[in-house]
Amino acid sequence: SRTINVALIGNPNSGKTSLFNAISGGHEHVGNYSGVTVDAKRGEYRYGGYRFVITDLPGTYALSAYTPEELYVRRHLVNDTPDVVVNAVVASNLERNLYLTTELIDIDPKMVVALNMYDELEASGAVLDYEHLGAMLGVPMVPVVAKTGRGLEALLDTVIAVYENRDPRVRHIHINNGPVVEQALRPLYERLRSDRDELPKHFPPRYFAMKLLERDKEVEAQLADCPHFAEWIALRDRAVPQVEEELGEDVETALANQKYGFISGALKETFTPGGKEQAQTT
């Protein structure tokens, strides 16, 4: 049968391994693979006419290249090109967990958000309009409780629909970086768009423009052999001082702050905190 390669990505303790076990546990062999300093597991499950090959990736808060985990997850996205990313988030801690989601949105893989530990969100008395939140992010969101298996069929059905390009909730959004960064970014972004045949196919030109602006060494190495690389770097070196002078902070900080602002705005419209103490604060 047809195969869907699924990458499980999320913060540490977001329930990735619980999800992994709930989906694939006991059904097929599970073994470590290629992890030297970090641990990733791969398992299989048949459902809905598909063979799911699921990779449980190390937990990470971001996709910069600062920790072995971040680097590992990023390289998995680049080299293994999963068909669908399942982003596990803690439903009761979205303010922090959605940061990684916004970084994934920049890369624009086929993606589903698993709103895990939904039982805890409900127990806290909080209310989340996840359809509205998903619409704002352009990513389908499915409430799940990995511990009990609740919502897993809906999650897999959504993975299939997204894989088959027939989930109407999927939309590629650009998170606005604010006027100063957007203006500085434009010449590089336009240039990368016209040189897009030189770029790796799976990631959008805007992602590369933002990463070059951030002086991301991993992406620089990834693009170094492109025929027009030197010109891109020249454009970047013209843009960066503009941003840093006007904002008084480095580009990376500026981009991160815009993402947090976007998340905070989206949650104001969709999330009502509960009055009760939360059982867990992951």
Ligand code: GDP
């Ligand atoms: P990982 O670090 O992302 O692989 O997270 P784990 O799967 O190890 O889960 C972290 C903790 O959250 C464990 O103690 C799990 O038992 C717990 N957990 C996972 N899923 C759920 C859930 O849906 N509801 C609740 N209440 N706890 C969960």
Ligand code: MG
């Ligand atoms: Mg784990």
Ligand code: K
């Ligand atoms: K999307």
